[in-house]
Amino acid sequence: MAFVHEKLYLSKNLSKIDFNDYLTTLISNLYRSYSVSPARVVLRLDVEDVFLGIDTAIPCGLVVDELITNSLKYAFPGERKGEAHVMLRKAGEDEKRERLYELTVEDNGVGIPREVDMGGANTLGLYLxxxxxxxxxxxxIDLKREGGTKFFIRLKELKYKGRI
Incomplete structure (x- = not known):
């Protein structure tokens, strides 16, 4: 959350965050934190020109953080090479005229074992x-386990309601 606030502080627009810039910095920091070489696990970042409000950016950033962290920690054991891909696309509006987005986070690593349950207590990160x-x-959220791991997420942009 502090990272989102920093991006807002440095931004010309205090109500929206350039999510492509945000994800680029966030994921670069994760690669450094886990000492993963971008040559070993290649990142493909495919984010449309999307500016998200803080109420959407914070939880969306936490989701990407957790999924990329899992990929870097578990999908490529030893010196295994591979690829991680993050994609964010505008997906129109719903019947209430709320903006919809599609977020995909995937890798071609070893995959999440079948016995791992998204809502299980033994996987706090995936539960989050x-x-x-x-x-x-x-x-x-939809999880595919073929040829690695793929999370397909459809989400709504939350409207700021003036709460603190």
Whole structure:
């Protein structure tokens, strides 16, 4: 959250965050934190020109942080090479004229074992992701386990309601 506030502080627009810039910096920091070479795990970042409000940017950033962290820590054991891909696209509006987005976070690593449950107590990080997507971002998440791991997330842009 501090990172989002820093981006807002340095931004010309205090109500929206350039999410492409935000994700680029966030993921670069994760690579450094886990000492993963970008030559070993190649990152493909494909984010449309999207500016998100702080109420959406914070939980969305936490989701990407957790999923990329899992990928860097577990998907490429030893010196295994591979690729991680993050994509964010505008997906129109719903019936209430709320903006919709599609977020995909995937890798071609070893994959999440079948016995790992998104909502299980033994996977606090994935439980957090599921909770943030479903309850905070009012969206849904779909997990594919073929050829690595792929999380497909559809979410709504939250409207700032003036709460503190």
């Amino acid at each position: 992701v599921s909770t943030l997507v479903e309850h905070q971002l009012r969206g849904y």
